[in-house]
Amino acid sequence: MNQREFIGDSRAIQELRKLVRRVAQSKANAVLIYGETGTGKALVAQKLHEQSERARKPFVDVNCASIPADMFDQELFGQDKGSFAGALSRKNGLIEAAHGGTLFLDEIRGLNHLAQTKFLGLLDRKSFRRIGAVHDVEVDVRFICATNQILFQEVKKGNFRDDLYYRLQVVAVNLPPLRERGDDCFLLTEYFVARFNKKYNRAIKGWDSEVENVFRAYGWPGNVRELENLLERIFVLESDDVIRISHIPPRIMREFEAASNAAVEAEALPAGLTFQEATEAYQTKLIKLALKQHGGRKAEAAAALGLTRHALRHQMSKLAMR
Numbered sequence: 001m002n003q004r005e006f007i008g009d010s011r012a013i014q015e016l017r018k019l020v021r022r023v024a025q026s027k028a029n030a031v032l033i034y035g036e037t038g039t040g041k042a043l044v045a046q047k048l049h050e051q052s053e054r055a056r057k058p059f060v061d062v063n064c065a066s067i068p069a070d071m072f073d074q075e076l077f078g079q080d081k082g083s084f085a086g087a088l089s090r091k092n093g094l095i096e097a098a099h100g101g102t103l104f105l106d107e108i109r110g111l112n113h114l115a116q117t118k119f120l121g122l123l124d125r126k127s128f129r130r131i132g133a134v135h136d137v138e139v140d141v142r143f144i145c146a147t148n149q150i151l152f153q154e155v156k157k158g159n160f161r162d163d164l165y166y167r168l169q170v171v172a173v174n175l176p177p178l179r180e181r182g183d184d185c186f187l188l189t190e191y192f193v194a195r196f197n198k199k200y201n202r203a204i205k206g207w208d209s210e211v212e213n214v215f216r217a218y219g220w221p222g223n224v225r226e227l228e229n230l231l232e233r234i235f236v237l238e239s240d241d242v243i244r245i246s247h248i249p250p251r252i253m254r255e256f257e258a259a260s261n262a263a264v265e266a267e268a269l270p271a272g273l274t275f276q277e278a279t280e281a282y283q284t285k286l287i288k289l290a291l292k293q294h295g296g297r298k299a300e301a302a303a304a305l306g307l308t309r310h311a312l313r314h315q316m317s318k319l320a321m322r
C-alpha cells in the first residue's frame with residue numbers, strides 16, 4: 001500500500017495528529033471516525049493502523065454501503081462447511097482475515113440490524129461464530145468505523161442500535177472540515193501540485209493571489225477530495241504553468257461571489273464618519289490595494305480599477321494621496 005502523508009499544520013490538525021497517535025497506541029479495540037465527506041477518514045484509519053502495534057498485521061478495508069444486505073453475514077463472519085446448500089467449504093470472513101490487525105468498516109451506518117447485533121457481541125466478547133458453526137472463534141482485531149453523517153440521527157430514526165452507538169462513541173475521532181483548517185488548504189495545494197507535476201510530467205509553479213482569495217473564502221463542501229479533484233482537473237485541462245482564477249469552475253466562483261457579497265452585507269457602517277469621509281476612506285483603500293497588487297505601477301493600477309491614468313492621478317490628488 002502506498003503510504004500517504006496526512007498534510008496539515010493548523011491548530012485543529014495538530015490536535016488531531018496527537019489524538020490519532022494516542023488512540024493508535026492505546027488498547028481500544030473500537031474507534032469511530034466522524035467527518036464530512038472528503039475530510040480524510042480513510043487516510044486517518046490507515047494512520048491509526050500504521051502507528052499501532054498492529055502495523056505489520058493486515059489492514060482490511062470494507063465499505064459497508066457496498067455489500068448487499070443479505071451478504072453481510074457471510075462477508076464479515078464467514079461460514080462453515082455445509083452451513084447451507086452450496087456451502088461446500090469453509091470460508092473465512094473479513095473479520096478473520098483481519099486477525100491481529102485492523103478492520104476498517106467504512107460507512108458503518110450501512111450495517112443492517114442483524115450485523116449490528118453480531119458486531120456488538122463481537123466487540124464485547126472478542127469472539128464470534130461463523131454461519132452454521134457450533135463453536136465460537138476468538139479474534140484479535142481493532143475495528144475502525146467511519147461515518148460521514150451524524151450517526152445519532154440514525155439512532156433516532158431507529159436505523160442504528162443505540163447500544164452499539166454508545167459503545168463506538170467511547171473512542172471517537174472528529175475530522176474538522178477543510179474550511180476550519182485555516183491555511184492548510186494551501187499546504188494541501190502545494191502537496192497535490194507536486195504530486196500532479198510528477199504524475200502529468202508538468203512544472204506548475206504556484207497560484208495567483210486571486211486564487212488564494214477564492215480558496216480562503218470558499219466553503220469546500222467536498223473538503224480535501226474536492227480540492228484534490230479541482231487541482232487535477234486544472235492539470236488536465238489547462239496548459240499555464242501558474243494556477244489562475246480563470247481556471248476555477250464557475251460553480252465555485254459563484255459561491256465565492258455570494259460569500260463575498262454576504263461579507264459586505266455583514267460589514268458594519270463606519271461609525272463617526274460622514275458619508276463623504278467614509279466614501280473617501282474607501283476610495284483611498286481601493287487605490288492603495290490596486291497599487292500594492294501592481295507593485296506601485298500607476299498605469300497598471302489604474303487599468304485594474306477601470307480608470308485612465310489621468311483619472312487615477314486626479315483621484316489621488318483629491319484624496320491627498322501621494
Ligand SMILES: Nc1ncnc2c1ncn2[C@@H]1O[C@H](COP(=O)(O)OP(=O)(O)OP(=O)(O)O)[C@@H](O)[C@H]1O
Nearest residue numbers: 005006007036037038039040041042043148224225
Ligand atoms: N490531510 C490530508 N493530506 C493529504 N491528503 C489528504 C488529506 N485528507 C484527505 N486527503 C486525500 O483526499 C482524498 C479523500 O480522503 P478520504 O478518502 O480519506 O476521505 P473520506 O473522509 O474517507 O471521504 P468519504 O466520506 O467521501 O468516504 C484522498 O485522496 C486522500 O488521500
Ligand SMILES: [Mg+2]
Nearest residue numbers: 038041042106
Ligand atoms: Mg471514505
